[in-house]
Amino acid sequence: MRKSDSEQLKRILSEELAQSDDVEDREMKSGELTARLLYIKTLCDPQKVQRFVIVPFWDLQNREQYENFLLSFPGSQRGDRVDAITEKLLQGFLAVFLGDELILFEATLNNNSNTKEANVETAVQGPQDAYTEKIETNLNLVRARYQTPTLRVEMFVIGTISKTKIALLYDQDLVNPKQLEDLRKRLQNIRIEVLQAAGQLEKLIEHRTIRLFPTMMITERPDRTVHNLANGKLVLLTDKALYALIVPTIFSDFFSAMDDMYMQNMVGRFLQTLRYIGLVLTLIMPSLYIIITSFNPEFVRVQLTFSIASSRAAVPYPSYLEVIFMLLMMEFLTEASIRLPRAIGPTATTVGGLILGQAATQAGLVSDIMIIIISVVAISNFVIPVNAMSFAIRVCKYPLVLLSTLFGFFGLIVGLMGLVFYLSSHRTFEVPYVKMFRKERKP
């Protein structure tokens, strides 16, 4: 390898990679011996680097000896071609420049022991890794899955007291520069003392005062992050916060699970359709019950009308009180089972389920049909794969119940129209929130 070649190599490597904040590029000098190290911090094991590269450099004063020492490790090799070197660096190799020579030394960090299984966004057939509370590990998880030199990492520190580290990840070639600039500016403008969660960060980035629907995806799955990076989105990793934020996110993203992508396409489509059906059901079922029982009983078949009528015979209160009572009971039950310690959780659901299911009808507080409707509402709400969206939808059905109580069918239709208007008024980083087709058509 000639000298000019080596210089060129150094320049290309630092230009290709060094723009990321997690790339380390340092020089060591001891006597006449000079070595330059270039590596991606988040992919390499710092212990290995220290013990096998840095310390021996000071111990072995001789260049030849040091070179032989490095090459004696399995996996070490001389590098000459730029693309091969880049590839190796992205796999967790160290590039050691010794004069004209370049030695690649393997120092891959394996994080298998540190990561946990995803338990908020579970997947049936797919990677099970989830983010941890350490940003370095998380960056490693992403880097390991996204081995492309165009991946950039920018570090920010937010929070005057907490000094939380934030990593902004994007693919240089795919990202929309306007969105990137916008997000950078927003991050720099954040004034807060303590930042502890990804959701908190989302609130700080968004400017709206009344917020119902999530406009950024919060995920614990590295594979979802990588998929979005590959689609040109921006990702924010927060230190000590477990979750990643994906920007910008649109409505339909919240209805896709990672499993959809891993399964046969017809199955994936079916599952997505199922979720939208679930969305409609959980939104309109309580309102529809009020409408059918109190406004337009002719809307359903005579057989069903009579069975609702007979099961409601014992209920003394109007239908909307029945619905609101049951909806509240369901929300209490859901909330209780989420917040309770794991040991008590099942007790709460059993007691609540028994009371709601059996006793309430026998006591004549609610009708049998109402129980079915409440279960449909609860279960179809859980079908929505991303929690933030599922919570938002939970809130949405109450205005619809109010409107249908007041105006019947007309109210429900107007309410649904209003919901669509509201959703379509959202923009996240200039992307329409209710965009029907996720991919831009290529010109």
Add this chain to the structure above:
Amino acid sequence: MKRRRLALFVLLCATLLQSGCEFKDLDKRFFVVSIGVDKSKDPKKPYHVSLKVAIPSGQVQMGKESFDVYAVDDSTISNAVQHLKANVDKEFDFGHTKMLVFGKELAEDDYRDALDWMVRARFLQQIAWVGVGSPNAEEVLRVKPNFERLPSNALFLSFGQIGVESEFTVSRYLFDFFRANEEPGSSPVLPIIKAREGHFTIDNAYVMDGKRAKLRLNADETVLFNTLVRSQNKYEYVLEQDGKRFVFHADQISVSRSLTESPKPTATVKIKLGGTLVESQDQVVKEQDLLKVSDQLGRKIQKDIKTLLEKFRDQHLDPYEFGLYYRATHWDDVDQEVAAWKKMYPSLQFDVQVKVNLRGSGVIE
């Protein structure tokens, strides 16, 4: 800004009063499932209106239904319905009224006012079925079939063809009946519902002339009429020959018609029937005889249908709606068309062609 919010809040509160009378829970309503209109004996109060009200019960079981029939004589039908409210504690709901029955006497006299009320009443759905009750409408409403789960459900099932599919049943929706009644070149047909002990028999039909029931079709004629309008997909015909009977079961039917005006006004009706023999008394029909039998069957059905069509023509009735066909294929002024058709119809000749395709003798040799 604050004042605007206050105004919005007041407006919202005002809407709380809006639901008002429209909001009434299902268990505070009485569902009227059928309405019967009869002619009363009192000339001052000509209408005898009966309402069948369903009483929902918890367990839906066969024959365990409960209902009440309230009836009153009054000068108008609307008055009668209002009057009947005095008998009950819950509001009547006509949203599920799916059966409207004219009494036989009323139908044979003049049903126009009753039909007019039914079409006008905004609370009645136009998809209710219409029929003629025999001996009268109230009797039909009072029948309690042993197999019925919900009041009047037996009639809904027979006419809706969700349940039984009978070749003897003519089904007419209210809107369709009204249309046929008003349309020049069309005569409505209504089924006759005969009240029996514990069930109904629906196998005859009336052809109306726009004012009253004019022609009664017996069971065989009803089957032939249903064949023409293809309201069902399975029919059986009996062929009698030398004291022996064959029963032909047709499951493939296609009917087409056309009109020619010259040289003589002629209506051509082509019928193709496909099916098998399902019963042959005293003898086994062999494969080689099938052609002969199907030929005889064709001739018989051809004769019957021609007789039926001529009967309609001679009574100035047009339930098969040749008149509509004529009007649909002519581009004159409506009045002119109608007048021309009225002139032409009495001299219309029928050319009926029946082709029977016997697929098998129904026996295994």
